[in-house]
Amino acid sequence: MMLYVKNMVCDRCVMIVRQQLEQLHFEVKDITLGKVEVAPDPTAHQLQDISATMELLGFELMDKEKDQLVEQVKNKVIELVHHSDLNEVHQSLISIIADRLDKDYAYLSRLFSDVEGLTIEKYIIQQKIEKVKELLEYGELNLNEIAYKMGYSSSAHLSAQFKSVSGLSPSKYKSSSLNKRKPLDKIK
Missing domain, CATH: 1.10.10.60 (Homeodomain-like)
Known part of the structure; x- marks a missing residue:
């Protein structure tokens, strides 16, 4: 699944987003500024967890x-x-x-x-x-x-x-x- 992340503007942002998603037990298949492909596809509850984690770090999931x-x-x-x-x-x-x-x-x-x-x-x-x-x-x-x-x-x-x-x-x-x-x- 492709996730779109607002405020992901530098290499450190990429590194932080990757680390957070991996800590939430997702495989990061591809990551670039503003976009992350993860596997497996997150459930609705997992998307809420990802969103909350990202917001704490100054990022925002966009839908x-x-x-x-x-x-x-x-x-x-x-x-x-x-x-x-x-x-x-x-x-x-x-x-x-x-x-x-x-x-x-x-x-x-x-x-x-x-x-x-x-x-x-x-x-x-x-x-x-x-x-x-x-x-x-x-x-x-x-x-x-x-x-x-x-x-x-x-x-x-x-x-x-x-x-x-x-x-x-x-x-x-x-x-x-x-x-x-x-x-x-x-x-x-």
């Missing part, structure tokens, strides 16, 4: 198809933005997401906006800015290198977008004690 699809979009955005070099991506992230989910972009866009109250494009920008904050805090790359890595046309474009989202320029953010990153699952 509505639309919610599952929105969560898949979020997970694909996180995967692309946080786990790949965007300078090597030669098509729009939205096209990649629609292709990977085998769904029409217009449908995904409408659904995402209805459920989340913001567009996929704005969600992508917010995720990119959180990744930029992370890279700024590490201090290993300069702003030009970060802009290139994140697929921006220039550091000026990155700076303008960063300031419009965070209210600070990248240099102010880096030198400020106010530099606060958001958990990936809290970005809206």
